[in-house]
Amino acid sequence: MTPTADTLDVSGGASTSVETDELFLVAATLTTLAADARDWAHRAAMTRCITEWSADAAPFGFAEPDLTRSAAMLQDAAALAESLSSRVETAATAYAAVEQKGADVSGLVAALGGFLTGGLIRNIFIGALPLLPSAAVAALVAQHPEVRRLAAVAGQPLLSALTGNAALLESPAFVSLVRALVSSADDIALGVAGIDPPVARLLGDDGAGIVGLSSMAGALLLLAGRNAYTATPITLSTAESTPVTAPRSLADAASRIPESGPGRPQIRVERFEGGARPSYAVYLAGTSEFSTDGAEPFDMGSNLAGIAGDDAAAYRATLDAMDEAGIRPGDSVTLVGHSQGGLVAARVAASGAYDTDALITFGSPTGQIPIPDSVAHLAVEHAEDLTPALGGAPIEGDDGRDRVVVTRSIHDPAVPERPFGSAHFMAGYADTAALIDGSDDPRLDRVKAALDTLGEAERGGTSTLYRAVKRRG
Amino acid sequence: MIDPTIAAVSGTTLSDVSRARALDLLDEQSRRTRALADDLADGQRRLHHATDTLTWRSASRYEFDRRMADLTSALARSAGALRIALDECDRARELLRADTTIERRGGGWEKDLVGYPAGARYR
Numbered sequence: 225m226t227p228t229a230d231t232l233d234v235s236g237g238a239s240t241s242v243e244t245d246e247l248f249l250v251a252a253t254l255t256t257l258a259a260d261a262r263d264w265a266h267r268a269a270m271t272r273c274i275t276e277w278s279a280d281a282a283p284f285g286f287a288e289p290d291l292t293r294s295a296a297m298l299q300d301a302a303a304l305a306e307s308l309s310s311r312v313e314t315a316a317t318a319y320a321a322v323e324q325k326g327a328d329v330s331g332l333v334a335a336l337g338g339f340l341t342g343g344l345i346r347n348i349f350i351g352a353l354p355l356l357p358s359a360a361v362a363a364l365v366a367q368h369p370e371v372r373r374l375a376a377v378a379g380q381p382l383l384s385a386l387t388g389n390a391a392l393l394e395s396p397a398f399v400s401l402v403r404a405l406v407s408s409a410d411d412i413a414l415g416v417a418g419i420d421p422p423v424a425r426l427l428g429d430d431g432a433g434i435v436g437l438s439s440m441a442g443a444l445l446l447l448a449g450r451n452a453y454t455a456t457p458i459t460l461s462t463a464e465s466t467p468v469t470a471p472r473s474l475a476d477a478a479s480r481i482p483e484s485g486p487g488r489p490q491i492r493v494e495r496f497e498g499g500a501r502p503s504y505a506v507y508l509a510g511t512s513e514f515s516t517d518g519a520e521p522f523d524m525g526s527n528l529a530g531i532a533g534d535d536a537a538a539y540r541a542t543l544d545a546m547d548e549a550g551i552r553p554g555d556s557v558t559l560v561g562h563s564q565g566g567l568v569a570a571r572v573a574a575s576g577a578y579d580t581d582a583l584i585t586f587g588s589p590t591g592q593i594p595i596p597d598s599v600a601h602l603a604v605e606h607a608e609d610l611t612p613a614l615g616g617a618p619i620e621g622d623d624g625r626d627r628v629v630v631t632r633s634i635h636d637p638a639v640p641e642r643p644f645g646s647a648h649f650m651a652g653y654a655d656t657a658a659l660i661d662g663s664d665d666p667r668l669d670r671v672k673a674a675l676d677t678l679g680e681a682e683r684g685g686t687s688t689l690y691r692a693v694k695r696r697g
Numbered sequence: 698m699i700d701p702t703i704a705a706v707s708g709t710t711l712s713d714v715s716r717a718r719a720l721d722l723l724d725e726q727s728r729r730t731r732a733l734a735d736d737l738a739d740g741q742r743r744l745h746h747a748t749d750t751l752t753w754r755s756a757s758r759y760e761f762d763r764r765m766a767d768l769t770s771a772l773a774r775s776a777g778a779l780r781i782a783l784d785e786c787d788r789a790r791e792l793l794r795a796d797t798t799i800e801r802r803g804g805g806w807e808k809d810l811v812g813y814p815a816g817a818r819y820r
Contacts, residue, residue, distance in 0.1 A: 270729075
């Protein structure tokens with residue numbers, strides 16, 4: 225079920241759905257109730273005996289028949305609750321098994337699909353080898369300005385078709401498909417290499433993990449050119465420093481993420497005094513530009529490096545800003561980021577260098593990053609946002625168990641016209657943050673408590689905006 | 698409630714000691730019934746809280762709802778019986794305080810069973 229409008233879907237981030245958790249909770253409640261009802265039935269019978277067993281009070285045992293009836297009904301209720309608890313637990317277990325199987329099967333299907341796609345690409349490439357001379361000539365001809373203009377005109381219908389079907393590309397089903405395909409990137413590559421499916425499965429994410437999503441992102445990083453993977457020195461400048469109070473809510477924290485864009489500050493660090501040690505909040509903006517050879521550290525190269533697990537320029541810029549703000553390893557930090565900013569924040573939290581209290585990401589591809597259990601991790605993902613899906617399927621098992629994912633569908637089917645990619649806009653995520661503030665789901669308590677700790681005792685502090693740029697030699 | 702069709706034995710006078718003992722026992726019965734009713738109401742609330750936000754939708758949800766209705770009905774009827782039992786306790790105490798001569802329930806009162814547990818009448 226896809227939550228719509230103002231409804232939130234909170235889950236563990238792994239394959240088990242909220243509904244299954246709810247069913248287990250109901251089963252446990254019914255089991256407790258069955259035991260209680262048996263106890264109450266016994267107490268009703270004993271209460272009846274108070275008058276029944278006394279020669280003096282027996283003539284006044286007017287309540288005895290009703291206590292007897294109550295005891296019998298409570299016995300019935302106990303039996304009903306016990307039976308229902310057993311059935312609900314069986315159903316929940318079956319649902320969980322089906323979901324797990326579904327996840328396995330969809331993973332296998334996506335992997336097989338990816339492998340076949342890769343194989344197809346390989347076959348097309350091999351089959352096209354005899355045409356290589358013609359292709360080389362075509363490539364040379366294509367350099368001619370007139371031919372390029374012609375290609376641009378011919379490609380317009382394709383672009384129009386893509387734009388016209390933006391709604392389809394932003395549907396939750398398409399987002400799920402992208403998530404599955406991204407998770408199968410390794411299988412696509414192994415298919416291209418012509419490796420047998422069982423061996424490919426063994427080498428990929430689901431097997432030994434030798435060829436996985438991160439290594440595929442690393443390969444793309446290499447293909448993106450020298451500017452993308454060459455470590456470039458960062459220059460950091462302080463854009464602004466102002467007094468500030470700690471955020472009082474998730475919406476408040478979301479509003480403090482710097483607005484992304486070329487030339488803008490990308491990092492905000494807040495330092496709060498009071499207590500034995502100062503505590504810090506770090507807010508990171510999303511991607512500033514989509515090239516790999518510009519001056520912005522929060523670029524496409526950092527996106528690929530972030531997923532690949534490499535030291536992205538944005539990651540180094542963030543560490544530099546944190547160091548400049550006086551944050552030392554072991555200091556208490558809350559990390560908040562949008563898009564790439566969330567990816568960088570997750571990398572910082574995963575490093576374990578700081579005492580990270582909370583990690584809050586909005587529309588970030590962080591599904592495959594193993595965050596320590598000690599970190600309260602909240603991932604906010606709109607159902608129509610493709611970006612979180614680019615991080616692949618969430619990690620299963622121990623590494624992903626404490627990830628709380630809030631999903632919300634923000635597209636109204638009655639409004640077909642909307643900017644492409646609007647599900648990823650921070651403005652929409654700010655609205656979702658306000659809804660989360662109003663939610664009483666206990667799974668959100670840990671993150672809210674971490675924010676409360678940051679804001680306790682009305683701490684005053686300092687907010688500093690940093691702008692980082694790459695120094696090209 | 699006393700079935701009016703049941704024959705009553707009249708004219709038995711209780712001693713002050715017996716009356717005091719009976720009143721004590723009725724107080725105890727009333728107290729325990731009230732505590733039980735409170736616990737039951739708390740259990741009903743817990744059950745309602747666990748199920749009222751359930752978003753589970755499937756073919757078997759109808760069967761679940763039907764059985765849940767049976768369960769809540771059984772609990773509600775039990776709670777209703779306890780309420781009547783409380784009223785009956787109150788009525789018995791009022792009767793005991795008001796009159797020295799009381800009507801005894803018929804069918805279960807045997808003079809030759811005085812001194813034995815009253816439950817012996819069901820043997």
